Amino acid sequence: DQTAVTEKPKAVPTLPNAAKVTEVTHWTDRLFSFKVERPQTLRFRSGEFVMIGLMNDPDPVTGKQKPLLRAYSIASPSWDEEMEFYSIKVQDGPLTSKLQHIKVGDEIILRPKPVGTLVTDAILPGKRLWMFATGTGVAPFASLMRDPDVYEKFDEIILMHTCREVGELEYGRKLVEHIKSDEMLSEIEAGKLRYYPTTTREEFHHMGRVTDNLTSGKVFEDLGVEPLNPDTDRGMVCGNLAFNKDIMAILDGFGLREGANSEPKEYVVEKAFVD
Ligand code: A2P
Structure with a gap:
């Protein structure tokens, strides 16, 4: 269909380093854990942490969105196909006030640079x-x-x-x-x-x-x-x-x-x- 090509479709914004949520478990009103698909190339040593997060709300003036990231220990072992995280829920916490509402199928940001000393x-x-x-x-x-x-x-x-x-x-x-x-x-x-x-x-x-x-x-x-x-x-x-x-x-x-x-x-x- 030639005509469709002339009007360029707008690129759908996707998260940088997106990882899809596969499981969410709420343990108490203050604690939850979740799993995400593991990026295929990501290797880590058990005990290390990565930066994860979500996009911030758009800036009211510029409309720009920035990633809001925090260091999270990887709770799953290094051989696992999924990556698990265990988190507190802080009602006015910049990240966890939003992160606590994630559902299976949602995406989070996961920077694939594991580091840490608990190894x-x-x-x-x-x-x-x-x-x-x-x-x-x-x-x-x-x-x-x-x-x-x-x-x-x-x-x-x-x-x-x-x-x-x-x-x-x-x-x-x-x-x-x-x-x-x-x-x-x-x-x-x-x-x-x-x-x-x-x-x-x-x-x-x-x-x-x-x-x-x-x-x-x-x-x-x-x-x-x-x-x-x-x-x-x-x-x-x-x-x-x-x-x-x-x-x-x-x-x-x-x-x-x-x-x-x-x-x-x-x-x-x-x-x-x-x-
Ligand atoms: P406590 O109830 O005596 O403060 P939090 O939820 O505040 O992070 O605390 C988690 C646990 O860690 C609680 O059981 C708390 O005990 C304990 N805790 C807090 N501070 C210390 C500390 N300085 N040394 C040992 N345990 C602590």
Whole structure:
């Protein structure tokens, strides 16, 4: 049809680095997780984060739209065909006030440049790997807990996760349950994964902050394990700023040192996404 060509069709605006949403799960009124199709060329190390987001509303004067991006830990393991994210919902948060409404089939922006320090490359070999998380800080561990590499490198993996309320632990609890019951994952996990969830503001069988349970020695007693030892123990930390600061002081006190990709040591730290 020749005539149709003369009138050039307007290009449909598509998002840069668009990734299609395949699943959305709302865990509480403050927490949700979602999966997107993985860009075919994107490779990452379990525990890393990427920038994701949405287009901002058009500028009222210029009509221009800018991407609104935040750093999100990838919650799925590096072998997975989909990419999963775990997010807080902040009602007046610039991104999450909108992101919480995404539906299957929608597109988000996903910049394909994974980075981060919560990777096994950034810690020295050891016997036990401790994962210390508050709130959505469990996301990078959701990735690492499903990575065979972690189980090849460590004899024991202990996840300590603290939230205010029981419902906020559900995402992590279900994931641990899945790892221990799934045919393939349970074979890799081989009984190495220990889970120590606690709450601070609602009654639960184990309570108290990660930090307090370390300094009091309660977690070592409850799990029947030796206290942290820099010769054998490695740590990964992901939570709010105050938590990260406090736990670093505690790990330093046990004689562990902070490492980085360029200089692996006994523990690594990353800030959990906040708004
Ligand atoms: P708490 O209820 O005693 O403040 P938030 O939702 O504020 O990010 O907190 C998530 C969890 O992290 C809560 O259980 C909270 O305990 C805990 N938390 C907050 N700050 C610290 C900290 N500095 N050290 C240890 N745990 C903390």
